[in-house]
Amino acid sequence: MNAVLGHSQRQRLAPVDMALVILFLLGLYLGVSLQITQKIPLTCAPSGAAGLMLLWRRRDQIEPAHLAGLLGVVALYLASILSATDYSFLSKRFTGLVQITYSLVIAYALFVTLVRGGRDQIAGILLGFCLFIIIGCLLENYAGLRAISDKVRAHLYDASQVYDSDLRDRLLYGRIRPKLFTSEPSAVTFAFTHFSSVWLVVSTWRHKFLVYLGLMGCGLFIMPGPTLMLMLLLSVPYLMFLSGGATPGSAVTRFIGATALSLLLVVAALVIGRSFFAERLNDLASGKDASSFFRSTGPMLVAFDIFKHYPWAGAGLTGEPFIEDQVLNVFMNAPGFQSAWQIPRIAEALTNYFWLHWIYLGLVWGSAILIGLSLWLRQLGLGMPSILYCWCIWAVLGQASGSYVGPKTWAVLIIGAAAAVLSVQPQRQLARMTISSAPTPQLHQVSA
Numbered sequence: 001m002n003a004v005l006g007h008s009q010r011q012r013l014a015p016v017d018m019a020l021v022i023l024f025l026l027g028l029y030l031g032v033s034l035q036i037t038q039k040i041p042l043t044c045a046p047s048g049a050a051g052l053m054l055l056w057r058r059r060d061q062i063e064p065a066h067l068a069g070l071l072g073v074v075a076l077y078l079a080s081i082l083s084a085t086d087y088s089f090l091s092k093r094f095t096g097l098v099q100i101t102y103s104l105v106i107a108y109a110l111f112v113t114l115v116r117g118g119r120d121q122i123a124g125i126l127l128g129f130c131l132f133i134i135i136g137c138l139l140e141n142y143a144g145l146r147a148i149s150d151k152v153r154a155h156l157y158d159a160s161q162v163y164d165s166d167l168r169d170r171l172l173y174g175r176i177r178p179k180l181f182t183s184e185p186s187a188v189t190f191a192f193t194h195f196s197s198v199w200l201v202v203s204t205w206r207h208k209f210l211v212y213l214g215l216m217g218c219g220l221f222i223m224p225g226p227t228l229m230l231m232l233l234l235s236v237p238y239l240m241f242l243s244g245g246a247t248p249g250s251a252v253t254r255f256i257g258a259t260a261l262s263l264l265l266v267v268a269a270l271v272i273g274r275s276f277f278a279e280r281l282n283d284l285a286s287g288k289d290a291s292s293f294f295r296s297t298g299p300m301l302v303a304f305d306i307f308k309h310y311p312w313a314g315a316g317l318t319g320e321p322f323i324e325d326q327v328l329n330v331f332m333n334a335p336g337f338q339s340a341w342q343i344p345r346i347a348e349a350l351t352n353y354f355w356l357h358w359i360y361l362g363l364v365w366g367s368a369i370l371i372g373l374s375l376w377l378r379q380l381g382l383g384m385p386s387i388l389y390c391w392c393i394w395a396v397l398g399q400a401s402g403s404y405v406g407p408k409t410w411a412v413l414i415i416g417a418a419a420a421v422l423s424v425q426p427q428r429q430l431a432r433m434t435i436s437s438a439p440t441p442q443l444h445q446v447s448a
Helices: 002-010 015-030 045-057 064-083 087-114 119-142 145-156 166-173 185-202 208-222 226-242 251-276 278-285 290-309 320-332 353-379 384-400 407-436
Strands: none
Touching: 015 045, 015 087, 015 119, 015 185, 015 407, 045 087, 045 407, 064 087, 064 353, 087 320, 087 407, 119 145, 119 185, 119 208, 119 407, 185 208, 185 226, 185 384, 185 407, 208 226, 226 384, 226 407, 290 320, 290 353, 290 384, 353 384, 353 407, 384 407
């Protein structure tokens, strides 16, 4: 036991690495892009800069198997765009390939760094971000920070990216939701939900689940939004696949207990959602909520339509122009679609990266790439429960974010992988020590 604790205490990140991790997470939070060419934007630019510096600092710790797995995944994506229909859109799809390669590379750099840090260090950074968001939103709501935030946002983002639905927020929530230097309120709630859910996995606090529920409660009162309800759902895969780790002899008992608690959490999410977002849910039920349609219902219907027409390779990476007419046709014939809803760009109407995976890649290549990514996670040191955890949180958070080829999407998967490694590794070491310290049976020779 002392050896395990000693090992965890020796794993520490240098101050420079911690600063770069913070910069990476800040880039995910802000989502600021730089246009490096006319067609290729550098999305989450601070994350890109931090990721490249982390990659350089960890260059001696990059394992050949990890690199081979990453190149294999990129090769699968390349094969998928070469398999997609109509080569006149190949240039646009190749742009998507460049973006997703960039996103996977910097996410891997963050992974290599995080797994060599102390759990208390990583948990401290994540909790610090959550507290920063809570305090910042309080200051924006009650202490005049909104004016400063709006000025900064006007300089960081294009006019088309800046959220302008404050009147809708007043009608649904009774107030203007905080944006805290981001382009829209959902960016704040997404980052808060993501970082707090990873903190739940990494933290070693005894009563961390109560703190997690407290964070959720603060979020619901300070920055209301349906995305926060995902916090309860994100705790379910943690309880199912990671909680208890590799404790010998407890797998069945832990699974039954986790299943029962998970069902209670799902019911609680429905009840709390009804209490805090009754107006929003009523609009959704009556087909009046455009945001929910474009985030969930619409992309799902388009994905099913893609399975019928392009099951082999879908629309290709960032292939919205190829299926523009098809998307409009699906939307216009959908039961919940309102003709008054405006669609300036098809890419803005498909804001769910889980369904974009299937829209871009189709049923065949979509499945092949999921398998390829899972094999890469295996090479990174994850067991099957941890891989299932990663895909569960990736799918859940996909209901609140688009930009499939962007760093935010793949940071969800790879940060989840790092959290799983940090969470399970000490328990595996303890299990191995327990087995190795068990007395060895003695064989006694019986004299005839």
